[in-house]
Amino acid sequence: MNPFNPILRKKLAEITALNLPIEIIATSHGVIWRDNPLQIVKKYAEWASDYQENQITIIYDTMWNGTKLLAEKIAEGIRQADQDVNVKVYNLAKSDENDLITEVFKSKTVVIGSPTMGNSILHSVAGFIHLMKLLKFKGKKAAAFGCYGWSGESVKVINELMANAGFEVVSEGYKNQWNPDVDAQREAVDFGKAIAL
Numbered sequence: 001m002n003p004f005n006p007i008l009r010k011k012l013a014e015i016t017a018l019n020l021p022i023e024i025i026a027t028s029h030g031v032i033w034r035d036n037p038l039q040i041v042k043k044y045a046e047w048a049s050d051y052q053e054n055q056i057t058i059i060y061d062t063m064w065n066g067t068k069l070l071a072e073k074i075a076e077g078i079r080q081a082d083q084d085v086n087v088k089v090y091n092l093a094k095s096d097e098n099d100l101i102t103e104v105f106k107s108k109t110v111v112i113g114s115p116t117m118g119n120s121i122l123h124s125v126a127g128f129i130h131l132m133k134l135l136k137f138k139g140k141k142a143a144a145f146g147c148y149g150w151s152g153e154s155v156k157v158i159n160e161l162m163a164n165a166g167f168e169v170v171s172e173g174y175k176n177q178w179n180p181d182v183d184a185q186r187e188a189v190d191f192g193k194a195i196a197l
């Protein structure tokens with residue numbers, strides 16, 4: 001749907017207003033709808049209206065798995081705070097970007113993680129945020145996390161990029177120096193709980 005959903009909404013309203021008895025929808029590419037063709041029109045209307053489900057998606061990349069551990073602990077915290085929300089965790093380097101974008105599309109909140117590298121973030125994470133920006137999502141929340149060694153800019157960079165991509169950044173984010181120890185893991189769980197609320 002994204003980023004063309006506003007155009008789609010307008011066109012659907014125009015066609016619905018004609019009140020035509022629609023027997024078949026034969027698109028120029030894709031499936032042909034013969035059985036109750038309006039079912040897909042209704043679905044498109046739903047998907048084009050800044051669609052979201054009760055889902056929080058955590059997407060991260062990592063060099064040495066510290067940020068991965070934070071991601072898992074944040075997910076644990078979200079699940080503890082809200083048993084109904086669907087929490088999904090993805091390693092960007094091991095996932096198909098198209099699948100991840102579908103998960104973002106379904107999400108009410110997206111939590112992005114990257115370690116600090118070169119006073120910034122991993123280029124995989126920067127590229128994925130750029131892709132989300134192009135798709136012009138609306139009405140979604142965001143938060144950031146990541147491990148660092150000495151200067152720790154990643155969370156701030158992600159927050160700025162996500163705000164610039166049209167997300168509402170709902171937290172200052174969570175950063176941890178080097179590999180997360182027991183205390184840091186507990187803090188990450190608490191961070192997850194705060195995001196869920």
Ligand SMILES: Cc1cc2nc3c(=O)[nH]c(=O)nc-3n(C[C@H](O)[C@H](O)[C@H](O)COP(=O)(O)O)c2cc1C
Pocket residue numbers: 061062063064065066067068114115116117118119120147148149150151152153177178179
């Ligand atoms: C090539 C490279 C560049 C880094 N640059 C920075 C940096 O600019 N600032 C910083 O705070 N940490 C920097 N770090 C340290 C990492 O952020 C730190 O090791 C972190 O714990 C890695 O997290 P991870 O286990 O999720 O990969 C750098 C590490 C590497 C390997």
